[in-house]
Amino acid sequence: MPLTEFNTPEKYEYQTGFLANLETEAIKGALPIGQNSPQKCPYGLYAEKISGTAFTAPRWENQQTWVYRIIPSAAHSSFEPLTSGDRLEAKFNHVPNQLRWDPFDINTDVDWIQGLHLVAGAGDPSVKNGVAYYIYGATKSMAEKSAMYNADGDMLVVPQTGALDIQTEMGHLLVRPNEICVLPRGIRYRVQLVDDEPIRGYILEVYNGHFQLPELGPIGSNCLANARDFQIPVAAYAHDTTSEWKVYNKFCAKLFCSTQNHTPFDVVAWEGRYYPYKYDLGRFNTIGTISYDHPDPSLNTVLTVTSNAHPGTAIADFVIFPPRWLVAEDTFRPPSYHRNCMSEFMGLIKGSYIAKDGGKGGFQAAGASLHNCMSSHGPDAGAFEKASNEKLVPVKVGTGSMAFMFESCYMVGVTNWGLRACQKIQSEYSEESWGGLKDLFNPPKSLN
Numbered sequence: 204m205p206l207t208e209f210n211t212p213e214k215y216e217y218q219t220g221f222l223a224n225l226e227t228e229a230i231k232g233a234l235p236i237g238q239n240s241p242q243k244c245p246y247g248l249y250a251e252k253i254s255g256t257a258f259t260a261p262r263w264e265n266q267q268t269w270v271y272r273i274i275p276s277a278a279h280s281s282f283e284p285l286t287s288g289d290r291l292e293a294k295f296n297h298v299p300n301q302l303r304w305d306p307f308d309i310n311t312d313v314d315w316i317q318g319l320h321l322v323a324g325a326g327d328p329s330v331k332n333g334v335a336y337y338i339y340g341a342t343k344s345m346a347e348k349s350a351m352y353n354a355d356g357d358m359l360v361v362p363q364t365g366a367l368d369i370q371t372e373m374g375h376l377l378v379r380p381n382e383i384c385v386l387p388r389g390i391r392y393r394v395q396l397v398d399d400e401p402i403r404g405y406i407l408e409v410y411n412g413h414f415q416l417p418e419l420g421p422i423g424s425n426c427l428a429n430a431r432d433f434q435i436p437v438a439a440y441a442h443d444t445t446s447e448w449k450v451y452n453k454f455c456a457k458l459f460c461s462t463q464n465h466t467p468f469d470v471v472a473w474e475g476r477y478y479p480y481k482y483d484l485g486r487f488n489t490i491g492t493i494s495y496d497h498p499d500p501s502l503n504t505v506l507t508v509t510s511n512a513h514p515g516t517a518i519a520d521f522v523i524f525p526p527r528w529l530v531a532e533d534t535f536r537p538p539s540y541h542r543n544c545m546s547e548f549m550g551l552i553k554g555s556y557i558a559k560d561g562g563k564g565g566f567q568a569a570g571a572s573l574h575n576c577m578s579s580h581g582p583d584a585g586a587f588e589k590a591s592n593e594k595l596v597p598v599k600v601g602t603g604s605m606a607f608m609f610e611s612c613y614m615v616g617v618t619n620w621g622l623r624a625c626q627k628i629q630s631e632y633s634e635e636s637w638g639g640l641k642d643l644f645n646p647p648k649s650l651n
């Protein structure tokens with residue numbers, strides 16, 4: 204039995220299969236048979252194609268979906284810029300210090316859009332190159348007749364507090380803490396709270412490419428995240444061509460808004476492989492050593508965005524540290540001290556993390572840390588002391604915990620909000636973690 208908390212059926216229905224070419228119709232017969240664009244679509248629907256990749260992208264990475272809808276999405280007023288979107292601007296301060304944040308606040312009386320804060324990132328969405336990391340926190344659902352889409356990139360959403368009830372053009376998704384979802388570039392969605400429970404979590408946005416399952420190499424054809432465990436909505440539509448709807452758009456890291464007199468959630472049937480999906484982290488099949496030493500955390504990659512220029516070097520990896528058995532013999536079991544040419548942004552959904560024993564505030568759920576390109580880090584003094592002296596019996600670690608990492612080949616900078624305005628930076632982090640490491644050097648006496 205997988206280690207998931209979510210084996211009971213939920214209110215929404217899903218189809219499964221990562222990147223499978225799927226078809227779904229809320230009314231039987233709504234999908235044209237054998238063609239995409241008949242002269243007249245069934246039931247007076249309009250055909251609209253959404254391309255997630257260039258038309259000529261290779262087959263393995265080509266992603267598109269045909270939707271059959273009541274009114275085409277083109278029918279809207281012009282988009283007007285919103286100054287409240289300045290907090291999403293991709294302006295980053297690059298600092299080499301190790302950084303750690305206390306748990307982020309959930310501001311009251313804000314919805315998903317108002318509660319999005321860009322904390323760190325790199326690059327520029329206008330050239331489709333870079334990553335952006337957000338903290339979201341909200342206490343109310345998005346307005347009833349509103350929707351959002353993001354032209355800048357795919358967003359991988361990691362809820363930490365509260366479930367997200369997400370209506371999308373392709374159907375409904377319920378995403379709870381310890382699950383994740385991916386909202387692809389351009390797809391309209393609306394986020395609602397469940398039972399009024401406030402929401403908070405993290406987002407990894409990639410300006411380039413799309414998420415893929417990592418190659419498994421010698422691991423073989425199963426393990427880590429299995430394709431069958433990714434859940435995709437079935438078509439679900441509303442019929443509303445009379446009320447006024449607001450459609451918000453993040454475009455080149457700025458917010459815009461337009462209006463339209465029809466719901467964006469009017470897709471009666473769709474077909475393709477460009478869609479939002481969710482995944483339960485409890486289903487991850489974690490692999491580790493059964494002999495000695497600490498394997499690299501790439502072994503815990505759930506999803507990756509690969510760089511075409513440098514195979515094996517990720518634009519972004521989403522890596523998790525689930526409950527697992529540690530059995531390595533004669534081994535320092537936590538990660539060693541290290542400097543990484545990749546940058547590591549970590550968060551904690553619940554519980555604790557093996558390499559962090561203490562410090563003022565410590566590494567807490569809803570907090571974060573950033574260890575940038577070539578910035579030294581590793582176990583804090585307490586974790587080192589414990590791991591160097593523990594009896595090496597098989598031990599289950601991480602029970603009730605879920606830490607994760609956004610690992611990127613880019614040098615990740617921090618926004619002004621992340622460095623100052625959020626007021627969550629732990630100023631003593633570095634000193635408290637590593638300042639107390641003792642000189643244990645004990646050369647042979649003959650050298651003295």
Ligand SMILES: O=C(O)Cc1cc(O)ccc1O
Pocket residue numbers: 498499500537538539541543547558574580581608
């Ligand atoms: O705690 C970290 O820094 C993340 C991390 C975990 C691990 O198991 C090995 C290397 C690494 O950077």
Ligand SMILES: [Fe+2]
Pocket residue numbers: 538541543547574580581
């Ligand atoms: Fe690290």
